[in-house]
Amino acid sequence: MGRTFIYDAFGNKILTIEDELIDAPQKGKVIVNSVEAIYEFTENLLIIKNLQGELIDEKGKVVGAGVDSEDINNKEFKPTHSFKIPTSFNKNEVEDILIKIKQYQFDTELLELKHNDRGQLTDLVFRIDDETFVFNVLESVTFVLIDIDERNNRVNVTESKE
Incomplete structure (x- = not known):
């Protein structure tokens, strides 16, 4: 059993997954900045979600928190x-x-x-x-x-x- 290291665009390690991401699809648990999360790997896409199923960033924060896509589309330009x-x-x-x-x-x-x-x-x-x-x-x-x-x-x- 191996590990997968995830880096940001600047080469900083942001995440280590205690599994080799070689076969897609793959799912598992991971800790992101002290937050327990779930990862889903399909082909070349890695998605990280919190236990409630919300997308999170490398800091464990919910992505787009408080923003509804319908709200964005309905906002006045x-x-x-x-x-x-x-x-x-x-x-x-x-x-x-x-x-x-x-x-x-x-x-x-x-x-x-x-x-x-x-x-x-x-x-x-x-x-x-x-x-x-x-x-x-x-x-x-x-x-x-x-x-x-x-x-x-x-x-x-x-x-x-x-």
Whole structure:
């Protein structure tokens, strides 16, 4: 019988399971920061729950405690920051906007950018976290507006013909 060591992204050991996680599915008990918990291992996914069946983090705290997913979806979107990408922007200017958005803990990436002969954006594709935004033929659009609700970690992206 072996052990499995679980590390965080920084290489710090956060958990030791007194079992080898080689065969999936697998279940068992584990102590997480003095909290008795249950682990479930399926293929490449390890889930840790407290004895009440609630997901817990590496400190033994309930993940999302007091937050209901329906509450999150029903919360009013209140922009705390707004960014405009005019159709006249070049690649560097668009990338600068996406870099500014990253400072609010969003993962961003410019996937595609095309201009017409007049230097106007015609195709713009970018990703914010797990959502990809695609804008094709932007000729009647003057800018793309990216609103951030930092309190609720949400983004709203729209075209504007202002």
